Amino acid sequence: MQDTTPKDIGSLSFGLMEPEEYREMSATKIITADTYDDDGFPIDMGLMDPRLGVIDPGLECKTCGKHSGSCNGHFGHIELAAPVIHVGFTKLIRRLLRGTCRECSKLLLTEDERDEFRDQLDESRKLSRDLNDVTKAAIRQARKKDRCPFCGEIQYDIDHEKPTTYYEVQQVLTSEYSQRIAGAMQGDEEEGVERTTPDELAEQTEIELTRVNEILSGSFRPRESQRKAIEKALDIDLTEEDTNKLMPSDIRDWFENIPDEDIEVLGINPERSRPEWMILTVLPVPPVTARPSITLDNGQRSEDDLTHKLVDIIRINQRFMENREAGAPQLIIEDLWELLQYHVTTFMDNEISGTPPARHRSGRPLKTLSQRLKGKEGRFRGSLSGKRVNFSARTVISPDPTLSLNEVGVPDRVAKEMTQTMNVTERNVQDARRFVSNGPEGHPGANYVRRPDGRRLKVTEKNCEQLAEKVEAGWEVNRHLIDGDIVIFNRQPSLHRMSIMAHEVVVMPYKTFRLNTVVCPPYNADFDGDEMNMHALQNEEARAEARVLMRVQEQMLSPRFGENIIGAIQDHISGMYLLTHDNPRFNETQALDLLRATRIDELPEPSGIDDEGTPFWTGYDVFSELLPDDLDLEFTGTIGDEVIIEDGQLLQGTIAEDEVGEFGGEIVDTITKVYGNTRARIFVNEVSTLAMRAIMHFGFSIGIDDETIPEEAQSRIDETIADANDRVEELIEAYERGELESLPGRTIDETLEMKIMQTLSRARDNAGNIADEHFQDDNPAVVMANSGARGSMLNLTQMAGAVGQQAVRGERINRGYEDRTLSHYEPNDLSAEAHGFVENSYTSGLTPREFFFHAMGGREGLVDTAVRTSKSGYLQRRLINALSELETQYDGTVRDTSDTIVQFEFGEDGTSPVKVSSDDDNDIDVEHIADRVLDSEFESAEERQEFLGSKPRPTNLSEHADDRLAEGTEVTSDD
Amino acid sequence: MVDVSQHELVPEHTVLEEEALEDVLEEYNIDRTDLPKIKRNDPALPDEAEIGDVIKIVRDSRTTDQSIVYRLVVE
């Protein structure tokens, strides 16, 4: 129990581990590569030593005495026969080698320089900048020194051969020095260099003549000063590059001598990390719990990749020691050393470029330490930031227009699997008993109960009746999901807040989640096989939060553009258009039928009496029944007419996309902002049901005949196209005669292309216009295009007129064969036909060549979407990671986790886009809003004065409670 | 040469007086190094701004008329 007490993290520090620390924390030294003996028992001081922890249930840990599950395991250690470099620190090692003296190990910076970099470090820490910039600059400065400012030793360049080999590059006396000197003394007549005698050389270099002769004969190697003198006198170079490999043990010795105060200048805290600890002499062995072995079906044990790697390390380690004791030649020792380095390197990271990955016998690369952490499936992204959870379900979605937009249809088999914990009290004990007695198979049943003593019992078909009688207050019952429960519903990719919303459960038969079609836009869902996830909430706090903050109706307004993202779509729009466009009349039965799925159960006064004396209701009046009684609105609508609503009565205009649609339908938007989310939800629900009734009343279908045009129109279109082809021919002829004048800033070829494109696109438009003339206003495709339900006039043009020019990369199609697009054409044919102009319409059908060009253009679109989604997904991930820790504080500032200010006020204006006017041109008319609120609130001026208290917000309860609220005479706003 | 700081789209940058700075730091309960930064060679800065000074930037805002931001001059 003690372990589970929550604790605050005071601070974290990162550093290196000392070899002695590895030994201290080790439960045992590992000396043998074997794991289990013939009887299947782990071998002492082997890789599966029982002191490293237990994985088999029932056994006791030899170190801590706990059983598997509660023992976290214990580290062991391997004493390495020779030091090896830790791959994680190769860059830092290189930096230190370059920045410190090869002799005395001091940092190659003078006192003044050190002070400067120390100050820069302090400043960078204060400004929370990247310390690396300073330390890199310090090393760069130190590298410039040829000699150590302290001991005077000459410094050599350090070469780093990835991943773990370091060389010292020295300039040493070449072995052919005598030949080179003799050659230079010969002189060069052509270049005008005179001969040098040994006497002259001795004089110039102040070396004794006998020495000079000895040097010339090659029996004496000149010292460094002598070499320099000769080089200067004869203007030659007597050196060659010599690389001297630095063994890990050399580097360790070197680093051990670096003084503490020197590494401080490089931003390293010497108390926590000494540089020599980057060279491993002891290797920690992870506990068996981190690399459990699995027993296969045939009884054979299969070991973890890490264990395999450790076996390799121990084997080489042993061979190394044996060979060294036997006095093996240096070459063999070095080979073994390199092999040991390779195994330790790949133990930590098996994906280093330039190093062949260690492989399993099957050829599969081993998954070692770094591979466990990295990437999407790695520990961080795969097991910590995101993981699989209980109480979740996933299945295909399908539409159900009878649900409210707040609801979700949950299959009964899902409802029976996922439970809600019910704390049994005096008041719900009857319900609880009923649930338990229904058992796990009957629907509102229960799967588990927990007695007050903490014992958890499974409810089965057999024991449910008995158990139900025992249930008392104080028990817990895990009951099935029932209607009205709140759950979280999600569709990937979760790109914005509205991708995860809370819904109320409606338990239903069959296997799919059901949702109202108006929530498709926020989820970006359709029903072509889309699947969605559901999560059942497991405590009251979460359920309350989801209800108040996450319910669909609370997400009505998008924080992206501040208007409603939920509204009527597709057939709803067509339906509303049919209902209101020509303001048709309905008799009593028809009007009641239209409104039967709404809250309206009594018709208003008839709009008029027709010639036969029967009362009728107009489309406007039917629609107006759904509007709040005091709504006033005036704006320019979808089809360009003025929409006027006065006192909740539609007086003029057609209701279509810009009125009630998703993404900023004016009426939905206004109702949400003025009357609240609950009223808006009711409105959207009712508009969609009314629209469905309306579209069914009129009937709405589309077929191929709706896109065909009369013979006469077809011949006019053919004429237009032929005309365009002629004009293109003329252009090409003019171009070939060299008479075409180029447009400013274009070449002649570009000009020709542009003019052809222009001509052809005009031809397509003309063909479309001719086709359009023959479509009636009641043509279903025209209705959909005009109302904004689906499709555009361009789609219609392409179906009835001509499909038009196909393009790849914004140009006519130019690729394919040499000088032509297809082998069917003459080389260099510039005509419209040869470059992807489709003169047919979709109804008349494309020729094979047209079809091919069309497929080329279509493919580009597909590739673009694929590339765009993957690119934007990556960008989104980066952005989310960068912004995820920013938080708006109670003082209004936006700060990151270290409390540095990012914005002095949220969004630099402290306003929420959802609460601000959605109109760019108009400021928010605060006065007007305040007046309206006060007017509706108070009868007299005194009362109004008396106000200035607070109005209690209605609690956000459930669909049913909300309905009751909204049914009352006065509409209560909840924001 | 064009003086960028006079362009209509460049908001007003002024060096904050020491006392006013104290108030700001107190209001937000921060050190001056916790402020957002601005480089000394930023062309919008007034000539007298020095490293370590705090700049007050007043922007026009559609929603709140004015939006005020402070930045520390660095390097």
Ligand SMILES: [Mg+2]
């Ligand atoms: Mg889909």
Ligand SMILES: [Zn+2]
């Ligand atoms: Zn243990």
Ligand SMILES: [Zn+2]
């Ligand atoms: Zn030195």
